[in-house]
Amino acid sequence: MTDIEAARAATLAPADERTTLLQRWAARHGVDVAHRLAEAEDLADAVDQALTPENTVDTYKKSWRVWERFCAATGLPELEGSRGALVAFVAWMLREGQRNGKGYASSSAGTHLAAVVVGLRDREVTVSGDDQAAARKALDGLTVKLLKSGERRGRGQAVAADTDGLYAIANACDDTLTGRRDLALVLTGFNYASRASEPAGLFNSDVTVHPRGLIVSVLTGKTKHSVREAKIPYAADPAICPVRAWIAYRKQLVDEHGQRHTRPDDAAFHWIDPHGNLRYSIDDDGNERYGLGPDGITRAIKRISVRAGVPIHWTGHSLRSGLASTGRRKGKDAVAIADQGGWARHSRSMLGYMRRDDGWEDNAAAGLS
Structure with missing residues (x-):
């Protein structure tokens, strides 16, 4: 069969987009090349699917x-x-x-x-x-x-975490394993502007202790910007220091539950029941999952803030908005905030968090009376 005959024969197939492409490729390059191009399209589809979070x-x-x-x-x-x-x-x-x-x-x-x-x-x-x-x-x-018409729907924007809330949570977290985990979860999450899905995707090896602090390798980010290595320095006040909180939590985890929790593939933040026992769930592939999932992270942050008496309860997104608003208030550069939190530079959502905070500090009505 000639190339033209093959192209004409292809018109008998269903007239979908891929068939149309095959017809054009066969007429232009020959049947063999057309099939190779089709295989390349299949590979591109597979890559696109694999890259979709x-x-x-x-x-x-x-x-x-x-x-x-x-x-x-x-x-x-x-x-x-x-x-x-x-x-x-x-x-x-x-x-x-x-x-x-x-x-x-x-x-x-x-x-x-x-x-x-x-x-x-x-x-x-x-x-x-x-x-x-x-x-x-x-x-x-x-x-x-x-x-x-006066109808309000949805929860609105999550309240932003702030330094006062961090101190309240630090005071409310005891020295049990759950208390250590809760404090490490909140303090580290605040300092790299975590989404709930990000600490849920961390393994022990993704959090590296460095002489100047922690390096958190976020590999389950939502966008290309959110896949990042966030550097978290030691805090001046040990009470709300994310580095010290992480080290104390992991040490107590190993002391109470064994050396297996020093393995690189151990979950960063474990599901712990009220009696201090580690629990697990079964994922879609039938594997045991010991780490908190995104919903578990969200519930934990809300529970922690309620226990600490934070006036407006935090959600899983409070840590993320908190870094942007607090960083802005402390005079941090917007580009540095974006890189730390995994936003695109000049991200509208990040700037929105900043403007919400700026609306009080730089307010046309302030000081008029």
Whole structure:
């Protein structure tokens, strides 16, 4: 069969995007080269999948399930991404989209919309930029209407951790293994602006003691900026020193539970029951997991702040916003804060944390009366 004949024969196959590419490649380069290019495309797809963080994949799956529920409720086809369908999806989410019949918060609806557009395109459904923009405009407009009607949804921004809170937590953490772990978790997390997923992904070998402090190798970051080696120096006050807290926690862990916890692959932060015993969960692959997962980190931080009497309870994101706002207040350079916390330089979220704090220090109404 000649190259042209092979290209014509390929037209009998389903007219999807990959088949169209094969036809063009076969006509231009020959059948053998076309197959090699197709294999390269498969490799590119596999690399893209491998580089997509697990939490992003989970978000896509959850959002697609929301889309499926919307389509079932409205009788619209799942594999259509028209302007009308996307706008209707947004309105439905804000009105009744949750399983309990309540509407989503605007931020959650926006996340689901973006993920569903990705899901539709992955399924070779055409979604134009204009149609997506129309849905986003509808979301913004409907959100304003909800605010004007006095309706508030969602938890809002997490309260930022601060130095006063760190002292309160240090005073509330006793010398049990759980107390040592809690203090190390909060103090180290604050000093590298951790997301809840980041300490959950750390192993013992990812935290290195250095003469000047700690080096935390964050390898489970959400973006290319958040994969980093954060350097945490000794604090002037030993009471809230993250380096001393980490060393004390790991020493007590080994003293009470054995040398196996000196292994590089030991979890950085263990799940400890109320009696001081180490517990484990079973992951999706059937393996025993001794470390706290992201949800466990979030619950631990809230519990620790409640126990310490912090006026507004912290969440898993409080440590992250806390470094940005406290660093800004202490006069730290924005680029240095971004590098430490794994933000893109001039990140809007990081600058938002800073502006929220600056709004008190640099306020047009301050000192007027």
